Amino acid sequence: MQPAWNPQKFRSQSSPFSSPDRGQHMQLIIRNASITGVYGTRDIAIDGGHITAIEPHIDGQADREIDAAGNCVSTGFVDSHMHLDKALVLDRYDYAQRETLAAHRITAMTESDKMKRNFTVEDVRQRSVRLARMCVAHGTTTLRSHVDIDTVVGVVDMEGVLAAKEECRGLVDIQISPYAIRGFEGQPQSEPLLRQAVEMGADLIGGVPEADDAPVAHVDRIFALANEYGLDIDFHTDQVSAARPFALPYIAEKTIAEGMQGRVMASHCRALGYVSPEEHKHVIELCARAGVNICVTPFECLHERMALPRQAGVNVSYMSDNIQDAWRAHGNGDMMLLAVFASRLTPFNSNQELDELLDMGTIGAAKSLGFADEVGVAVGKRADLMVLDAASAHEAVLYQARRQWVIKAGRIVAADGKLLEGV
Numbered sequence: 020m021q022p023a024w025n026p027q028k029f030r031s032q033s034s035p036f037s038s039p040d041r042g043q044h045m046q047l048i049i050r051n052a053s054i055t056g057v058y059g060t061r062d063i064a065i066d067g068g069h070i071t072a073i074e075p076h077i078d079g080q081a082d083r084e085i086d087a088a089g090n091c092v093s094t095g096f097v098d099s100h101m102h103l104d105k106a107l108v109l110d111r112y113d114y115a116q117r118e119t120l121a122a123h124r125i126t127a128m129t130e131s132d133k134m135k136r137n138f139t140v141e142d143v144r145q146r147s148v149r150l151a152r153m154c155v156a157h158g159t160t161t162l163r164s165h166v167d168i169d170t171v172v173g174v175v176d177m178e179g180v181l182a183a184k185e186e187c188r189g190l191v192d193i194q195i196s197p198y199a200i201r202g203f204e205g206q207p208q209s210e211p212l213l214r215q216a217v218e219m220g221a222d223l224i225g226g227v228p229e230a231d232d233a234p235v236a237h238v239d240r241i242f243a244l245a246n247e248y249g250l251d252i253d254f255h256t257d258q259v260s261a262a263r264p265f266a267l268p269y270i271a272e273k274t275i276a277e278g279m280q281g282r283v284m285a286s287h288c289r290a291l292g293y294v295s296p297e298e299h300k301h302v303i304e305l306c307a308r309a310g311v312n313i314c315v316t317p318f319e320c321l322h323e324r325m326a327l328p329r330q331a332g333v334n335v336s337y338m339s340d341n342i343q344d345a346w347r348a349h350g351n352g353d354m355m356l357l358a359v360f361a362s363r364l365t366p367f368n369s370n371q372e373l374d375e376l377l378d379m380g381t382i383g384a385a386k387s388l389g390f391a392d393e394v395g396v397a398v399g400k401r402a403d404l405m406v407l408d409a410a411s412a413h414e415a416v417l418y419q420a421r422r423q424w425v426i427k428a429g430r431i432v433a434a435d436g437k438l439l440e441g442v
């Protein structure tokens with residue numbers, strides 16, 4: 020069957036452009052911007068959604084001009100792992116119920132199922148759009164959402180998030196990764212539903228090896244589907260210590276064997292915090308060789324899951340994951356808060372390391388999601404930017420800086436934590 024998915028559709032069309040003639044009318048000029056690695060301030064000219072010039076001073080006029088006044092201009096945040104479909108449902112519990120919600124996986128699954136039974140496409144669409152817009156207000160310009168596929172919701176969540184993606188076009192790019200949350204063993208509907216979701220318009224395919232007693236077979240099945248549809252892969256993996264065999268080594272080996280270097284993400288990887296140092300070293304070297312991207316929640320075991328893999332050359336990003344749902348009550352989509360958490364829980368302390376930390380939530384995450392070459396504060400790149408209320412990236416993390424302006428494809432969409440009127 021011909022898949023609906025088109026591998027090129029997520030990637031924006033790169034338009035040929037050159038520095039504008041001086042005096043030309045432009046979409047936006049950001050004046051007096053500090054840029055990491057550049058001495059002195061610069062003006063940034065933007066037109067057609069791209070950065071067209073970066074110079075000490077740019078003549079000419081634009082539809083909008085903003086003065087960064089020496090503050091840092093950074094690439095917008097890229098939230099590499101969320102669950103838009105399930106988010107923002109805590110208000111459906113009364114307070115006593117919320118008190119009994121446990122973080123335990125089985126309980127969360129049961130609680131989540133109770134919620135999911137009442138989901139409709141319209142409900143999923145509305146919550147997804149609401150959360151996506153919250154993320155934009157905090158500086159996120161691209162995000163990846165996983166979407167549950169099972170016999171409880173069928174493809175309702177998929178349909179709702181697809182509708183949200185359309186509605187948010189121009190505001191935030193959304194990659195959709197459907198995954199069979201209950202695995203395949205004893206779940207004959209999982210594969211047909213997953214195929215249906217992919218063919219509805221997925222950007223990639225998700226897996227969750229620990230949902231099955233035989234994680235290797237799960238991994239093999241997802242790689243086979245990915246090959247068939249020409250899709251990248253994102254595995255929820257090794258979330259629970261010692262509950263299942265450690266899947267990450269096999270994922271990395273399989274990535275190399277299938278020639279999919281750079282196209283596979285391993286999300287969570289909590290077991291990296293529990294395995295022996297020898298096993299840890301071995302698997303991280305394997306991930307670096309396989310170009311397996313790692314994505315973590317910045318709440319626990321960060322030395323093993325974030326710092327050591329990064330030092331070994333693995334591309335690591337951090338993510339919101341679940342927000343205000345049965346799995347996790349925390350969160351509002353603010354990636355800067357996650358960066359602050361990570362800086363407190365890792366050895367990322369020097370100015371250079373803090374700069375690197377912001378990079379992991381922007382360019383690093385973009386690399387994981389397959390479009391790093393399109394973003395950055397440089398001529399020719401997409402104007403997906405944020406102006407931080409700090410003179411540098413490291414100060415922005417230290418001070419949890421406000422996002423003064425958020426710019427998507429050259430359009431100012433948010434200021435001081437709020438979406439602009441009419442956006």
Ligand SMILES: [Zn+2]
Pocket residue numbers: 100101102165255286340341
């Ligand atoms: Zn997740």
